[in-house]
Amino acid sequence: MDLRFAEGAIVRDDFFLVETERFQGPLDLLLHLIRTQDIDVFDIPVARITDQFLKAIEGLGAEDLDSAGEFLETAATLIRIKAQMLLPREGDDEDEDPRAELVRRLLEYEQIREISQRMRASEADRGRRFSKGFIPARPKLLHQEMPLETTWADVLSAALAVEMPTLRQGLHRVTTRTISMQEKVVLILDRLQGQSGIEFSRLLKGFGDTMHGVMTFLASLELTRRRVLFLRQSEPFSELWLYRREEDEDGGSTDVGVIEVDS
């Protein structure tokens, strides 16, 4: 989308030149242009209004693409209507005035605004009538009635006794993973050699580091993805079981050598 025109500053050489932020959207702006110039909505001078509309959105910042897009869309609609008005129309009776849909939208929008104003009044009305519980209960004053037993000297010495924490200096070393997933893949396949299933926890026996658990889990997910095994858990937090997939007929080889693990 070409937004070059939006870089220009607002030129205040006409009364209708406006800041777009003041308007809630393109329809609001359009309505403003029409109403402030006493234009008949049912006979909008499209060429003039389009010029004014484009001029009004000249200062629109490209930084707010969302609202800029909304204004541009309406500008495009205006230009399309302008073009349609210039073209000779065949069978005038049949064709709808190209402005009809826009006019309908404008009137509808104006009506919404009118209703909003009345709802605003209702809201204010309601705000002047109060229900029970409007004035909150009196707060309990118990703590004020209790005499203060500490003296200011106590408070001061307590404050001085507080040690400012020293910021920890030093470098943090990031170490590479020492446990490879490949290693765990081999382990899982090895342990599944003689049996169809094994508990996840059993695979972790003998390895202390939590990292072993993580890598074993990743390895089992990888193997599941490669359709070598499937995982089963009867309920949340219960034992996780790894099962070997039996069907090999679709050519899926379970050969360890084929499995390449990215790390």
Next chain:
Amino acid sequence: MNTPQIVEAVLFASDAPLTPSEIARADERLDEDQVEEALQMLKAEYEDAQRAFHLTEIAEGYQILTRPEFAPYLERFDNVPRANRLSGPSLETLAIIAYRQPIGRIEIEYIRGVNSSGVIRTLQDRSLIDIVGRGDGLGRPLLYGTTQHFQEHFGFASLDDLPRPDELPIILKDRMPLQESEGDLDEEGTPAMSDLGENPAEEQPDNSVNESAKDVVL
């Protein structure tokens, strides 16, 4: 204990509007008609006695509320939480939803001419609107409607209390539903079609090519 007294006790103890059937739950011998009758009696009684409060019909129920002329006195208690007034865009969006419910976001945005998802979220957070269903259109869009709290906020007894500016030429309820051909629906329209947009032959009836092409992609 007579019926008006029981009704009065229930209303007095409540800080939210109550319907006659809710009030009738106070005693097995009460039915809605009796409650309704008692409500009218109490209403007239407060009026005659020039009490500082009204028995107000609000949000399809009844509630005891102070009369507006006492607001200046009550407003002096400045530690009181006040209901926030709605912003212009919120009010505008709410008006559209109130008149056209159930209505989806796309249609709201077409009427307003601006993106409205943020405003809709705010109104939902404030319990003024809620999701009331799903439309038949593409993606089965969420449809919104107003809540009971909406009526409470504006002091409406029912949705019939919404202002009806008859002098304006278009009655919102009568507006035709959006036509898909208007092009404004394309925003969330047909992703499958835009995927194939590079192919100018897509309009042709020969769909088999596109079908197989999609299979390859998948």
